Amino acid sequence: MARLGEYDISNPFEATVVETARITPPDSKEDIRHIVLDISGSGFHFVEGQSVGVLVPPPFAAGQKQHFRLYSVASSRQGDDGKDKTIALCVKRCSYIDDFSGEEYKGIASNYLCDLTPGAKVTMTGPYGVAFVVPADDTCNMLLIALGTGIAPFRAFVKHIYETRGGWKGKVRLFYGGKSGLDLAYMNDEKNDFAQYYDEETFKAFQAVSPRPHMDDPIEWEKALEQHAEEVWELLKDPKTYVFIGGLEKIMEPLSKAFVKMAGSEPQWEQKKNELVGANRWFELLY
Numbered sequence: 001m002a003r004l005g006e007y008d009i010s011n012p013f014e015a016t017v018v019e020t021a022r023i024t025p026p027d028s029k030e031d032i033r034h035i036v037l038d039i040s041g042s043g044f045h046f047v048e049g050q051s052v053g054v055l056v057p058p059p060f061a062a063g064q065k066q067h068f069r070l071y072s073v074a075s076s077r078q079g080d081d082g083k084d085k086t087i088a089l090c091v092k093r094c095s096y097i098d099d100f101s102g103e104e105y106k107g108i109a110s111n112y113l114c115d116l117t118p119g120a121k122v123t124m125t126g127p128y129g130v131a132f133v134v135p136a137d138d139t140c141n142m143l144l145i146a147l148g149t150g151i152a153p154f155r156a157f158v159k160h161i162y163e164t165r166g167g168w169k170g171k172v173r174l175f176y177g178g179k180s181g182l183d184l185a186y187m188n189d190e191k192n193d194f195a196q197y198y199d200e201e202t203f204k205a206f207q208a209v210s211p212r213p214h215m216d217d218p219i220e221w222e223k224a225l226e227q228h229a230e231e232v233w234e235l236l237k238d239p240k241t242y243v244f245i246g247g248l249e250k251i252m253e254p255l256s257k258a259f260v261k262m263a264g265s266e267p268q269w270e271q272k273k274n275e276l277v278g279a280n281r282w283f284e285l286l287y
């Protein structure tokens, strides 16, 4: 993935917030919002799997010329209203602890986006990349694995294949991880968009959460995948299976451990993964 400074931001456009809602329940520590922006008249078009840039307005910190961050598109190319006029983003309000001072700071772009109200103008750029591409052949299988806001492109994917394309013949298996079920965006009591696809014969979604009651412990990816190990391994052996992994980089370590266990040994997993990467059937969108 390119460094942030390498992205072309020379053609910004203005979008208008039409809707913004917290999609994690009030008792969740995670503040994740679904933000819908009107892009009509901007000439901006996107496809599922792409990301967009957001340029935060000044003032900037000393020495900073701009604050630019990327966000995955969370809606299909038709937008949530199906009228080609909007784009949806799934944004987590971030903060971080400064290594030196130990103080907590608010993430600039995510807090800016999460604080916006309907009618607000946002300067955007892009679209960028197509990190994840829906296979052209609808008999292909898709293994979708997400952590946190990594779910955004998969919301776009699932909407695209079941609504716009009208169905999918291959197996679509979504594994979604969060500290608790409350933190799973689009798959909790607050907003459960994925529920509308549970009746689709080819779609199944599974949750991977931290062990109760120790919710700060690592997410139990091994357990979640182990429960479906046979099916997942069969899928990985099928030359028509594509694997997509999205979200924070920290997903990779526990996930790799789970796959090693499934494969039987580290070299066997390495071989399988190299085969998938070599055949262009393994994709990661990590940040």
Ligand SMILES: Cc1cc2nc3c(=O)[nH]c(=O)nc-3n(C[C@H](O)[C@H](O)[C@H](O)COP(=O)(O)OP(=O)(O)OC[C@H]3O[C@@H](n4cnc5c(N)ncnc54)[C@H](O)[C@@H]3O)c2cc1C
Binding pocket: 051, 069, 070, 071, 072, 073, 090, 091, 092, 093, 094, 095, 096, 106, 107, 108, 109, 110, 111, 148, 149, 150, 152, 248, 285, 286, 287
């Ligand atoms: C290709 C790409 C797609 C992305 N898509 C999304 C998306 O769909 N939704 C989204 O919320 N973010 C997404 N991000 C992350 C986003 O670009 C910003 O890094 C994030 O919003 C923090 O920016 P900030 O200015 O608020 O804070 P910063 O000062 O840049 O960072 C604050 C801290 O938050 C951590 N952090 C960054 N993103 C997350 C996150 N999503 N969850 C938990 N901690 C995080 C950072 O590691 C850092 O420690 C994506 C990043 C990339 C590279």
